Amino acid sequence: MKAVYERPRTLRDTPMHYCPGCGHSIIHKLLSQSIDELGIRERTIVVAPVGCSVLIYNYLDCDGSEAAHGRAQAVATGLKRARPECVVVSYQGDGDLAAIGTAETIHAANRGEKFSVIFVNNAIYGMTGGQMAPTTLAGQPTKTTPFGRDPKEIGPPLRMCELLSGLEAPAYIERVSVHDVKNVLRTKKAIKKALKNQIEGAGYSFVEVLSMCPTNWGMTTRQASSWIEENMIPYYPLGVYKDRGKERNAK
Amino acid sequence: MKDPERVVIAKECCKGCELCIDACPRGVLEMSEEINSSGYHYSVFANKKDCNSCTLCAVICPDMCIEVYK
Ligand SMILES: Cc1ncc(C[n+]2csc(CCOP(=O)(O)OP(=O)(O)O)c2C)c(N)n1
Ligand code: SF4
Numbered sequence: 001m002k003a004v005y006e007r008p009r010t011l012r013d014t015p016m017h018y019c020p021g022c023g024h025s026i027i028h029k030l031l032s033q034s035i036d037e038l039g040i041r042e043r044t045i046v047v048a049p050v051g052c053s054v055l056i057y058n059y060l061d062c063d064g065s066e067a068a069h070g071r072a073q074a075v076a077t078g079l080k081r082a083r084p085e086c087v088v089v090s091y092q093g094d095g096d097l098a099a100i101g102t103a104e105t106i107h108a109a110n111r112g113e114k115f116s117v118i119f120v121n122n123a124i125y126g127m128t129g130g131q132m133a134p135t136t137l138a139g140q141p142t143k144t145t146p147f148g149r150d151p152k153e154i155g156p157p158l159r160m161c162e163l164l165s166g167l168e169a170p171a172y173i174e175r176v177s178v179h180d181v182k183n184v185l186r187t188k189k190a191i192k193k194a195l196k197n198q199i200e201g202a203g204y205s206f207v208e209v210l211s212m213c214p215t216n217w218g219m220t221t222r223q224a225s226s227w228i229e230e231n232m233i234p235y236y237p238l239g240v241y242k243d244r245g246k247e248r249n250a251k
Numbered sequence: 252m253k254d255p256e257r258v259v260i261a262k263e264c265c266k267g268c269e270l271c272i273d274a275c276p277r278g279v280l281e282m283s284e285e286i287n288s289s290g291y292h293y294s295v296f297a298n299k300k301d302c303n304s305c306t307l308c309a310v311i312c313p314d315m316c317i318e319v320y321k
Contacts, residue, residue, distance in 0.1 A: 001257070002321055004304055004306055005318060005319040006318050006319075007315050015264060015314070016313075016314060020266035020291070025313035025315075029313075180273075180311070181274045181310050181311050184310055184311055221269060225270070225273075
């Protein structure tokens, strides 16, 4: 018999610290598979955020750099401009990318920096114990909004794909999810495309991944998957928000 | 050497999230009665005859505990 599914070369054979059923670990695997398939492990640099995925450099066997909270895309900008032959990936949570790092995100996108972003939207601050994130849904209870987020008081949840697709420069923006097998396979395609865009010099590519945080949502892993389907996707519709490659081909 | 089984699950690496159980379209996997050294019930390759090596359990496994052979 032949192996039809095995550990990608880029994903180190070491246990990950993530909670059971955490979407981060699935996304690490998909990123590793994409790096393998494109044969770019030796020239890939993954910029780690602050958040649960701060330890991504322990799991991916490629180059990496740690950034201060929210500053991953500023670091990625420097790396990509200094070493344009490298494939630079900024991997960030929603607190990192859409709260403390909003300015870095918007300006990197607006400059059309030629790196790829993986944005893990789990609607909460995972690492610090479940405080409200900019992406927390209306009515969603968290440690800092025990009665649910009230949009009248703190504004509605930020939709980053929609926001960034209003800018001219980004090349590719898509929202995907990892709550079931079908969507995991779609997410893999999106991540690979974001890397391929970079190899081809296409410019800023942004993949938002809806991801489970069963621990801080106070749910079982199965409930967390259903919660994405029933609550997150209606507010954060999946799909391609921008694809300049396609637009170019259509002309 | 004996051929490996279609599905090989690293029981010590399983965190018992059960996502593979739902992913398998043929109901092949089951959760163990026992716990592993981390204290989790782990996924077991149970109804072996029904498996067609579709890989879906491995695709969803967050911890890369499942290898599939065909
Ligand atoms: C400058 C600074 N402010 C605040 C913190 C505390 N802090 C650590 S992680 C985090 C939020 C992480 O949430 P998110 O980016 O959503 O990632 P997740 O853990 O959910 O994957 C915060 C506020 C910090 N480390 N540094
Ligand atoms: S707290 Fe949430 S995001 Fe962090 S490892 Fe656990 S499940 Fe994942």
